[in-house]
Amino acid sequence: MSFPRSPLSSSLSTSPSVSSVLDAHGWDSGWAENFAPYAAQGLVPGRVIRVDRGQCDVATADGVVRADTAFVTPHDPLRVICTGDWAAVDPEGASDPRYVRACLPRRTAFARSTSSKRSEGQILAANVDHAVITVSLAVELDLGRIERFLALAWESGAQPTVVLSKADLVGDPVVLSHLVEDVRAAAPGVEVVPLSSATGEGIEVLSAVVSGGTTVLLGVSGAGKSTLANALVGEDVMTVQAARDVDGKGRHTTTTRNLFVLPGGGVLIDTPGLRGVGLWDAEAGVGQTFAEIEELAAECRFHDCSHESEPGCAVAAALDDGTLAVRRLESYRKLLRENQRLVAKTDARLRGEMLKDWKRKGAEGRAAMAFKREGRLR
Template structure:
């Protein structure tokens, strides 16, 4: 423990205080998780920052693992301190892992905004931006797309990129910023004031450099992109929650190579809201938008209202999300079967033990009668 801190700067409010009341009665302290490494984490309390053991909160389901942004009940009596319980999460941002188990990975918890960082100086993959947006919308947080390193892309290229990105992100603010020159950072700083923001993007998108510019210090180490292919190195290796000078918090995350869907059907629908509007006008309610007569989606493609790229991306994300959902359902069913088998086996063992006890008592009673 060190310098006293106001937890309200980290998002503490009356609702969380009410949820924490039973833990306060047990003598525990409210704490927000700053970063996790192995079985330990750094957390902030009203008495300062502390390192804590999170072993008591170990869970089989990755969606229940402790992550940056979580609020927890902390037992400060030991060294290290111990996290005893998690407060209910208001929301989480989840992506699918690369494992064959089709599990979800929580990128951050209790966030109000998701900033999607995209390097303006490279080949911008709009389909990847749409993936990030689907996950952001699904979490319930407000997405914001930031084109970083805009000083490396002069006009008119930058203006066109902003327009193309905005077309792929309907209803989402798109900002062009440069941490090197400071261009656009004042607008971004104002947009992030208050609440908790998670910063996501590929390696080399300049997230750590942008984080340092927003925090106002060299909070994160930075590396140059590789000269060979222009791709970034994994500079940030943990998810770090940092306070912002103007209020609020920022969670910087490691760069991600893959952005898998995980139960993000509603998020996909929100990213492609115009396609869903067209689909509502199709002749058949179960139209697949491939070759059906009276398909309003295909008609929009035909008259140029809907770009082919958007429809292809929409189809791809829906297929992927459906596949992940089916794999997840199969995994859950398999786990449920294992639970049933274990309980059945335990029931048999208990029954056999009871029968053995009854037979033993009967035998002892018979010996007494003789």
């Protein structure tokens, strides 16, 4: 379907109003170039700031419009319209309701596996440059969960940052320093920011990180994401609920993914608290999260080293001399196995290879047991 060419679509690069509104939401020459075919149809560009039950709010040069998503609801859950997408929308007066006619190809996408048994992925945010993983210091640190978030963030193409929220609740500065170092050890190459929305500690540091591009806030319920969003936006845009004292968990303050323009530049997407952090085809992300193990593995004598009992294993040597923590290796193996199982559910060839490997290991185990029994009989 095409519409009469509108003044807006013919002046995407030059109109001051378009520039000021769309640029604030992340519009650039690359998006304008990709949008050109839709502009020729008379459609107008906008960024999706919220999706809810078959409709979405889209920020356009003329303001936020409500649009129907019936034309952008594919069967693939990874391709459904999502907060952060750039969309081609009906011009004003073209239809009632107005429709999103298409979405521009995503530059990045933050996805996880769903809790269903159907091996489906779920898009949490689109076209994200920074992923801020919010971890509450009001409860005991779960380094394994942080590593999961990091694997998904690296896989998405975003640059992760770990924020340790509620730092004011840690009374001893020495203890806080140790907690920060523990997280840094689990997040090589990632900035770790201790932060308190109550005292303002760390807010300026994080504001500098998110001042350019699009940032998504991630974390479990009760981590303080909504409070942090309010601090970054500079006003109470999100309702805040108290977390339980017993376990630090809270009810879902945020129930939809919302996009806000930050006063210092940049765009922020707040997401609901995640109960499950399942990987979704994140082998590269896991490798980057455990970069030190991947580097050690490259020095092993055998390229297919299992890092268990082979001679010349650099990973085993690092375990022995204490430069690599046993917990890190166990977490690395766990995430790789989980990711492989997930991929195998949708990859018949990989399923076959895994089945052969299981059969081989089973045969080796049975042979070893038979050898032991025969030895005892003699």
